[in-house]
Amino acid sequence: MAIINQATKELQVKVVYYGxxxxxxxxxxxxxxxxxxxxxxxxxxxxxxxTSSDRTLFFDFLPIEAMSIKGFKTKFQLYTVPGQVIYNTxxxxxxxxxxxxxxxxDSQYExxxxxxxxxxxxxxxxxxxxxxxxxxxHVIQYNKRDLPNVAPVxxxxxxxxxxxxxxxxxxxxxxxxxxxxxxxxxxxxMLLNKFINQRAPQYA
Numbered sequence: 001m002a003i004i005n006q007a008t009k010e011l012q013v014k015v016v017y018y019g020x021x022x023x024x025x026x027x028x029x030x031x032x033x034x035x036x037x038x039x040x041x042x043x044x045x046x047x048x049x050x051t052s053s054d055r056t057l058f059f060d061f062l063p064i065e066a067m068s069i070k071g072f073k074t075k076f077q078l079y080t081v082p083g084q085v086i087y088n089t090x091x092x093x094x095x096x097x098x099x100x101x102x103x104x105x106d107s108q109y110e111x112x113x114x115x116x117x118x119x120x121x122x123x124x125x126x127x128x129x130x131x132x133x134x135x136x137x138h139v140i141q142y143n144k145r146d147l148p149n150v151a152p153v154x155x156x157x158x159x160x161x162x163x164x165x166x167x168x169x170x171x172x173x174x175x176x177x178x179x180x181x182x183x184x185x186x187x188x189x190m191l192l193n194k195f196i197n198q199r200a201p202q203y204a
Contacts, residue, residue, distance in 0.1 A: 002099050002195065004072070010062070011072040013191050014079065014097055018122050019104035020114035021083030024143035027174040028104060029057045029080055032184055035177065036061050056082055056094060063188075074195075076188060083118070092125045100187045101138035104174075105160060107150040112159060119160055137190035139168045141183045146173040 003012040017025040033046045042062035049056040060077040081091040103122065105115045123133050142156050153171060161169055168186045172179020 003097075009072050010075045011195065012060070012075045012077060013099045013188075013195075014077045015100045015102060015187055015191070016094055016098045017078065017080045017102045017104055018091075018095075018118070019083060020106060020111065020118040023083065023104045023106040023111070023115075023118075024141075024172070024174040025080040025083065025104050026057055028102070028141070028143075028172075028180050028183070029059070029078055031174060031177045031180045032078060033059055033061075035181070036063060038062055056080055056090060074188075074192060085121075088121070088125070091121070092128060095125055095129060095131075098131070098136065100191045101133070101136055102183055102187055103138060103140045103160070104143050105140060105156060107142050107144045107156065107171075108147055109149050109151050112151060112156075115156070116159055137187060137194055139170065139183055139187050139190070141170050141172050141174075141179060143172045143174050143179070145171045146176065146178075 002014075004010075017028055019025050030046065033043070036043065038061050044060040046057060046059045049058075056079065058077065058079040060075055062073060062075045079094050081087075081094045101122070103119060105111075105119075126133055126136070140160055142153055144150065153169075157166070157169065161167060168190075170179045170183045170186070172183065174180055
């Protein structure tokens with residue numbers, strides 16, 4: 001849920017990168033942190049909460065060209081969830097208050113089952129928080145497209161985006177920063193449009 005900061009005139013929006021272990025969630029965040037354009041002091045440090053075998057990353061930023069909604073600038077908070085199943089409680093904690101979701105899928109053939117299980121796990125964890133994925137702006141990134149053993153995008157769309165109204169999806173190779181900002185730009189645009197269309201009194 002977006003947070004209104006009256007003192008700083010900021011609308012704080014939380015975006016969570018979700019997906020199976022080693023799919024490229026962390027790489028996406030590192031690339032965004034390294035390359036996003038902000039004014040001095042408008043980008044937080046990249047913080048890592050490490051466990052023995054996985055980690056959660058987060059930082060926030062106020063982009064230079066951020067759209068103003070009713071006089072409020074939009075600050076984006078980006079989070080990753082740990083990919084390993086044993087950290088499911090942490091995933092639920094990270095999802096609390098989520099406004100938008102980027103699902104990062106691993107394009108390698110042998111990772112298809114993990115992709116499907118992780119997408120189902122996302123929906124299950126949202127339900128546990130009394131949230132519905134259909135009500136939350138979300139996009140899919142088919143990452144690691146530069147590897148030799150990748151599944152066709154059409155097949156991945158069938159597995160993960162097979163619905164009456166498809167959500168935006170992008171191909172990427174995050175370690176080369178390919179598809180990273182296309183994905184980010186779409187989810188931020190969807191979130192801004194949602195808040196503009198809501199025209200809630202608190203934004204007046």
